[in-house]
Amino acid sequence: MAMHMSRGAVSFEARMATIDFRVSTRAHIIVDSAVCSHCPAKACITACPANLFVPTSDGGILFNYEQCFECGTCYMVCNNEGAISWSYPEGGHGVVFKRS
Amino acid sequence: MTDFDIIVVGAGPAGSTAALVAARAGKSVCLIERGPFPGSKNMYGGVIYGRVLDGLIPKWWEEAPVQRWVTRRGTVVMTPTQSVMIDYRSTKWGEPPYNGATAFRPDFDAWLADHAAAAGATVVCSTTVTGVIQDGSGRVTGVHTDRPDGDLTADVVIACDGVNSFIAKEMGLYPHAEDSDHFTLGAKEVLSLPREVIEERFGLTGDGGADYEIIGCTGDIAGGGFIYTNLDSVAVGVVLRLTDLAESKRRAEDLIADLKAHPMVAPLVKGGQLEEYSAHLIPEGGYDTMPTLGSPGLLVSGDAAAFCLSGGLWLEGVNFAIGGGKAAGDAAVAALDSGRSGSKAMVADYRSRLHGTFVLADHKKLRKAPGLVLSDRVQFRYPQLVCDLLEGVFWVDNPNPKPGIVKLFFRTLKNSPLKLRHVIKDAWLGLRTYG
Numbered sequence: 001m002a003m004h005m006s007r008g009a010v011s012f013e014a015r016m017a018t019i020d021f022r023v024s025t026r027a028h029i030i031v032d033s034a035v036c037s038h039c040p041a042k043a044c045i046t047a048c049p050a051n052l053f054v055p056t057s058d059g060g061i062l063f064n065y066e067q068c069f070e071c072g073t074c075y076m077v078c079n080n081e082g083a084i085s086w087s088y089p090e091g092g093h094g095v096v097f098k099r100s
Numbered sequence: 101m102t103d104f105d106i107i108v109v110g111a112g113p114a115g116s117t118a119a120l121v122a123a124r125a126g127k128s129v130c131l132i133e134r135g136p137f138p139g140s141k142n143m144y145g146g147v148i149y150g151r152v153l154d155g156l157i158p159k160w161w162e163e164a165p166v167q168r169w170v171t172r173r174g175t176v177v178m179t180p181t182q183s184v185m186i187d188y189r190s191t192k193w194g195e196p197p198y199n200g201a202t203a204f205r206p207d208f209d210a211w212l213a214d215h216a217a218a219a220g221a222t223v224v225c226s227t228t229v230t231g232v233i234q235d236g237s238g239r240v241t242g243v244h245t246d247r248p249d250g251d252l253t254a255d256v257v258i259a260c261d262g263v264n265s266f267i268a269k270e271m272g273l274y275p276h277a278e279d280s281d282h283f284t285l286g287a288k289e290v291l292s293l294p295r296e297v298i299e300e301r302f303g304l305t306g307d308g309g310a311d312y313e314i315i316g317c318t319g320d321i322a323g324g325g326f327i328y329t330n331l332d333s334v335a336v337g338v339v340l341r342l343t344d345l346a347e348s349k350r351r352a353e354d355l356i357a358d359l360k361a362h363p364m365v366a367p368l369v370k371g372g373q374l375e376e377y378s379a380h381l382i383p384e385g386g387y388d389t390m391p392t393l394g395s396p397g398l399l400v401s402g403d404a405a406a407f408c409l410s411g412g413l414w415l416e417g418v419n420f421a422i423g424g425g426k427a428a429g430d431a432a433v434a435a436l437d438s439g440r441s442g443s444k445a446m447v448a449d450y451r452s453r454l455h456g457t458f459v460l461a462d463h464k465k466l467r468k469a470p471g472l473v474l475s476d477r478v479q480f481r482y483p484q485l486v487c488d489l490l491e492g493v494f495w496v497d498n499p500n501p502k503p504g505i506v507k508l509f510f511r512t513l514k515n516s517p518l519k520l521r522h523v524i525k526d527a528w529l530g531l532r533t534y535g
Contacts, residue, residue: 015353015377022136043346049287049353049379069379070141072264076280076381077346087266088134090246092226096140097378099206100165100330 012051016067023066024093028086029074033060035083043077044084069095104130104222106432107243107254109229109267111138113418114402115260116212117425118432120156123219125433130252131213131221132245134228139209141262143378145286145326145337147200147311148208149419152458154197156426157215161198165207167330168309169193170200172302175413176314176364182487183364185312194308202309202328202335208418232257232267232398239442240271240397255441256432258399260425263381265391265404273391273400280342282385282470284323284410287352288337289360291372295332301368302329313415315473316483317359321348322474325359326415327368336360336369339382341474352379382417384410384474387460387467394447401428407459411466412473413534420459427453468533477526481518488512 029052036042037059044053044061050069054062061083068089075086088094108119111133119131135141147170153160171194175186193199217223233242233251242253259267263283268274293301302310314325321344327336338355345352360369383389383406390406393399401407401424408417431450435441440449454460472478492508503511513520 010374012353015374018374018376019378041346046349046351047285047342047346049285049351051351070264071285071379071381073285073342073345073379073381076283076342087230088228088264091134091228092136094135094141096136097143097206098204098376099137099139099210100167100204 016050019067020096020098021067022093022096024089026090027065028070028089028094029063029065029068030085031061031063032083033062035080036061039080039083041079043079044074047073047077049073102242102253102255104128104252104254105436106130106256106258107132107252108221108258108260109243110134110260110262110402110404111213111216111223111225112142112209112260112262112402112421113212114404114407114421114425114428115258116209116216117156117422118258118260118401118429119216119221120212120219121426121429122433123216123221127433127436129216129221130254131216131223132227132229132243132252133213133223133225136226137206137210138213138223138225139206142205142209143286143288143380144205144417145288145335145339146202146328146415146417148203149200149416150198152419152422152426156422161196163211164201164203165211166201166203168202168304168307169198170202170311170328171304171308172310173200174310174312176312177483177486178314178316178362178364179484179487181363182491183362184486184490194306200311202311202330204330229261229267231270238396240395255436256397256399256446258401258428258432259404260402260421260428261404263383263403265400267398268391268400268404271395271398273393273395275389275391279389280346282383282389282406283342284339284382284384285342285345285352285379286337286339286382287356287379288335288377289356289374290330290333290335290376291369292333292375293372297371298329298332298334304329307331314359315479317362318355318479319348319350319358320480321345321350321355322476322479327365333375334369334372336365353377382410383408384470386410386470387463390463393451393454396442396444396446399428399432399447399450401425407463409462409466410473411462411469412478423457423459424454427457427459466533468529472526472529472533475526477518477522481516485512485516485518488515
């Protein structure tokens, strides 16, 4: 993070705070951490542009769905069948980009 | 009796255009959008090219919510310390009928959806389509939504549900759906800067705008970068091939930071305050990776059909979505009028309409372009070669006399991992693709 700051950039938290997320009570991403614990790549951790996937000490994946761009990168880079189930959030919820 | 003649899923540029032309033809149309308003889920890295709108909305430029008209188009290759830009500037592009425009998608997409509504389409927002309804023969007859009692029936469903199209997936229309090689992640920062600062830095006047497309700025990840101007903000971002991104273990926002720190880019974005960070997938594979474009009762268009053009020199999406949506709307109307909406004939007619316009004509002609543009040599070798060649041309090496350019080329090539046969092969492929 120090490197980010030295570039005059903002913290990741502040970066995500630029976007309006209308968070649903129902998660639209489901991760089967038992599958992830056998995954050596865990590509989702770095590829997700919203940084929603965090490795846990027991080798699994902790995820949150609240600040999701709904881009689909996570399930596209996931090489483990069934580890990530992903659908669109319910209508009216999720990411909302601003009008000017 | 169905609820509607046509249901369009997704109120992006493809869906709204399909709904617009079908409603104008007198059909009952329901346009379903999962966001709270059309465009709320959408971002892009770019420019909207308007000629495709001329026949749909006369003098659209007088009313469309545009940020700036592109009067300066830069095509850039760079290495970490060098850059070369083909810098095309035109005053004509700053006057009607214009060429390209920058815009915020929530503004632009909502505007286009308003036209569909004005033509008579019923626009339903905050509603997610959760699947299609099929009859016993497999013909699509409607959609399930997440509203209570939310099933809706129609003679034709047009799926414009974006790059992750769950409808096309459910119907098994993608031949390469899980091949992340054909997809890139676009990530972008919008940086606010005073209007006059933007105009001074980019050499713009009035509502003229700049659009720079870049290769050689994404490290060991195939992709590219872009910078373009809004009225009082600058958008800067990267496009990253998913397979490389995953392998590199790098993060999109760090690659944007690298681009912003490049000596050519840093002075342009200096002092810009982060106004918005966003990301989206891009279907970049082109013609050879497109899905089957429909099935009885169903047509697929826009990003769902991979209509986005990643042609190196040309990076276009919204215009392809609009062109594709128009063909889908027209094909659906023709099928309804002739009673063929439940047969494969509708899909064949749709396909031939697309081939009759730029949508599939350009894609077919440029079918080798995405592979060439994302190839290792174009991505990781040629930017260095081009920069080093120009370094040699413009370096005054007195007291030595100037070398001839051909000699310089071979000297530069010798210092590069590239072989002459590679350059010849790629030049030939380039000529065949772009010529």
